[in-house]
Amino acid sequence: MKEPAELNKHHRAEALKERVYVTFTALAVVLALQSHSEESLTAGQAAVTLAITVIGTLMAVFVADLISHLAVHEKTPTRPELLRMAQVSFGAFAAAVLPLIFIALAGLGWWEITTALQAATAALVLTLVLIGYLAIRRIHMAWWKRLIALVAEFVLGLAVIGLELIAHG
Template sequence: MDDAHPQPPAADGGRRRPDATQRAEALKERIYVTFTSLAVVIAVERSGTHASVGGAATTLVLTVLGTLLAVLVSDLLAHMVREEALPDRAEIRHLLWVSLGSLSVVVLPLVLLGAAALGLLGLDVALRTISVVLVLTLVLVTLLAVRRLRVRLGVKVGALVGIALLGVAVLVVELAVH
């Protein structure tokens, strides 16, 4: 994988390079968490006068953890149905690596909420900044996904622009709904 994301442990405890399917699973999970986080942050921002830094952080963390647990359980069940067996240790470690690695998506948003808690930023500024950071995260995750593809540069750029537009569309829809 790349240097920014840890590799899943091998069955013998050492490191092994994840295959394309495993990398795709990790990137897919980060997309889920990023979109979920974006929706939560916008909803908290739109709640306006009822929003607090602690409430925003708690809502974000609980929503992300809930999302990751839901995906982990669904992956476990899908594995059992597909393989007609429980996952072995290596497969469980991989599933946990994918889920726990996705928590990296909310590190910067939580840092920004921490800055708001310290009075360095207003909560409204922190939430708007987090929304922008999350859209940029979508673009970064897409960049990681397409950088090794053997397709024309135009296709890669198109994917990046498309994801950025989708992220902005989520912002627009969320703002219009609230």
């Protein structure tokens, strides 16, 4: 049985991992939407597409967590375990909040949808860096190793942007 401090560390790691998944998924969707934003894409369509994709991803993560729990423990999760799974899975929705706010601003006429999606892209890449920082801030390692980890995550975010641009270019 894991100690409470170890369980808390494990819970934080799971939450960060799920936020990374959702952030990369949201980034890919926002970039795909951006490639269509100059056509007839409305803010409502963009918001619905992003929300459905993120919620679908979170549901898949929750179901995968539940299935893996059943496979490993050969029993259904207890109520606290199920609540933890739900918190970890659905708590990752926070990664999509800022992009949805930017899209809502476009829907209110404050921005063009293209500008909102560009801001959402920047926010998602910065979210990846923030998640990386939160993951490594308590780790005892040299500052330059931390910097390498953050730069690597930033570069991977840029690589996703590059791949989407190639796919839709």
